[in-house]
Amino acid sequence: MFTITKEVYFCYGHRLLNHAGKCRHIHGHSVKVAITVGATELDRRGMVLDFAELAAAASEYIEGELDHNLLLHRNDPLVPLLEAAGERFMALEEHPTAEFLAKTIFRHLKARGFAVCSVTLWETANACASYTESC
Ligand SMILES: Nc1nc2c(c(=O)[nH]1)N=C([C@H](O)[C@H](O)COP(=O)(O)OP(=O)(O)OP(=O)(O)O)CN2
C-alpha cells in the first residue's frame, strides 16, 4: 500500500456552544489540513496521485466553503442575527470542532472519487483531530 499526503492551509472563525471554557466564545484559527490518499498500485506516472490534483480538489472545496467563513452549529443563537444582517456564515449540523471539519473534508473528497485514508486538521500548533476510514 502506498500513501501520499498533501497539506492545505486555511482560516475560519467559530465557537463551541457546549464548551465549558474559552472556546465557547467566538474566536478564529489558521489551520493546517493533512490529507492522505492511498493506492495499492501506482499509476503510469509512478504516482498514487499527483499532489497537485489532490491540492486542487481540496482547495476548491476548502476555499469555496470553509476558508474565511464563520462556522456555527445550526442552533447557535447567532444564526438568525447574522442572517438578518446579511453576513456570511455556515450553519452546521454538528458542532464546528476539528473532528467534525476533518470528517467533512474527508467525506467531500471521498464523494469525488479520491481514495482518502485520513484527514488530519491541526487547529493549533499542538492540537489536531483526525478522521479515518479504510482506503
Ligand atoms: N477535541 C477537541 N477539543 C477542542 C477543540 C476541538 O475541536 N476538538 N477545539 C477547541 C478550541 O476550538 C480551540 O482549538 C482551542 O484549543 P486548545 O488546544 O485547548 O487551545 P490553546 O491553543 O489555547 O491551548 P494551549 O495548548 O493550552 O495553549 C478546544 N478543544
Ligand SMILES: [Zn+2]
Ligand atoms: Zn477553536
